[in-house]
Amino acid sequence: MxxxxxxxxxxxxxxxxxxxxxxxxxxxxxxxxxxxxxxxxxxxxxxxxxxxxxxxxxxxxxxxxxxxxxxxxxxxxxxxxxxxxxxxxxxxxxxxxxxxxxxxxxxxxxxxxxxxxxxxxxxPSPLLNDKGQENSITLDGKKGEKLSDVLNRALTAAYPGFAIEIAISDQLVLPEDAVGVYSRLTQLAAVIRSHSFSYVNRDDYTGVQMVMQNKIIRVFDNEVGDAGGIQILPQELVDQPNWIGMFSVSFKCPMRADLRCGDVVELPQNIISGPGSLLSVNTERSYSSLRDRVNFSGKFLVTSVRHVGDFLNPDNTNSWVTIYEAVVLAKNTT
The missing domain is CATH 2.30.110 (Pnp Oxidase; Chain A)
Incomplete structure (x- = not known):
């Protein structure tokens, strides 16, 4: 229910x-x-x-x-x-x-x-700090420092009540001193993502993103190596996943809270493995060879989570779902 x-x-x-x-x-x-x-x-x-x-x-x-x-x-x-x-x-x-x-x-x-x-x-972001003043983020990076270390230091000071989780490429190293004061996380996020493309100049790199959710600030990119992904079971998919961009996909699941932006997921290869096999129909006229496969499979990095809720709506395929957008993992060239 x-x-x-x-x-x-x-x-x-x-x-x-x-x-x-x-x-x-x-x-x-x-x-x-x-x-x-x-x-x-x-x-x-x-x-x-x-x-x-x-x-x-x-x-x-x-x-x-x-x-x-x-x-x-x-x-x-x-x-x-x-x-x-x-x-x-x-x-x-x-x-x-x-x-x-x-x-x-x-x-x-x-x-x-x-x-x-x-x-x-x-x-999700507090507009004022404990003293009733507007939050500000001070960036004080030195040439040769890793961007991950600079961001961790700045975000920890600006948001002391939040957990900071950073998983970005080690290739993101400051070519010069980076000093700045940002009044909003949106400003810092836009600057960092824009600069990250100049640090890692590859077509399959999607840049550094910042997400704030449930007292956690996650900073990530799609340079995650060969880490294992969270398996999406066949019965957890609502409709087929779809390509929505050059390296990005979208898929829908019944509402769930265990997947967050920055997580790596693995889509199944077919829809009749596991418990879902009880629902499969294989006859000469069912064209099962065409209907039992997912459009595509593999590992992807979640970049967007959208929870849609309409509690009393009987349309369960759309009224209580989570829609994910994800990108292909970048090739490891290091």
Whole structure:
């Protein structure tokens, strides 16, 4: 079954209250199976050089007392856990988890006819630090330093509450001193990706990307060598994967939280191996030789994750899914 849990906490770590003293959350679909509140969201998680806008979450069916208190929720922490709970044969509850975490930037109520909804615009990056000042990132790199070391030092100082994960090519070495101050991670991400192409001048290199998700900042490129990938099982694919660019592909899975930007995945070769073989049909007229194969397979690096949720929509092929974009791994020429 579809599953979600939406948690709101204020700056003191407590659940906020509406104007009648009732708790605003947590909203957990497993506590009221079959009658959980409708929730809609479209969360795109990709490089900060590509997109910097927040994610909107809409929760329907809440009382008016919560709508009146919506303006007081600005700055609250939001954690959205989603996926599937145990029940259906192919549901994997181990893949459910935290898909979105951030601060409420703009809360607002909507009341149209009989529909009432509480809406949040979530920003994964805190706009202000603990002192109420705007965050700034100071880059102080010296000639000959690895870019990974420079970025780790700068990001650790700018975001002390975040885990920093960097996996980029050792060929990215500063040819000269690099000094700069950036007020937003989007600015730094755009500069670093642009410069990384000049360091590694190859057609199959996709540049350095920065992603912030769930209190983690990941910096990565597609120079990951021959590392093993996370296996995508045949029954975990919704539709066929497709090429969307020269070196990039897109594939869709039932909503899952275990794959993140920067992970290496391996697509299956056919759709009738493992548990999926129970669903296969092989007759003379089924053309199984054409229908049981995935368009292409191999290892790819995830560069974009998009969680699409519409809880009460019965269209399960589109209403509770995660759409991934990935790129071919760069050739190891070192």
């Amino acid at each position: 579809k599953y979600y849990r939406l948690e709101l906490t204020d700056k003191n770590g407590k659940t906020p209250l509406d104007d009648t003293g009732n708790l605003i959350g947590p909203f957990d679909s497993s506590r009221t199976p079959g009658s959980a509140l409708q929730i809609q969201f479209d969360a795109l998680i990709t490089g900060y050089d590509v997109v910097s806008s927040g994610t909107r979450i809409s929760l329907f069916g809440v009382p008016i007392s919560m709508l009146r208190e919506s303006t007081q929720l600005a700055g609250c922490q939001v954690d959205l856990i989603a996926g599937f709970s145990a029940g259906l044969p192919l549901a994997n509850p181990n893949q459910a988890g935290l898909i979105l975490s951030g601060q409420i930037y703009n809360p607002f109520p909507v009341w149209q006819g009989t529909n009432q909804s509480l809406n949040f615009v979530i920003n």
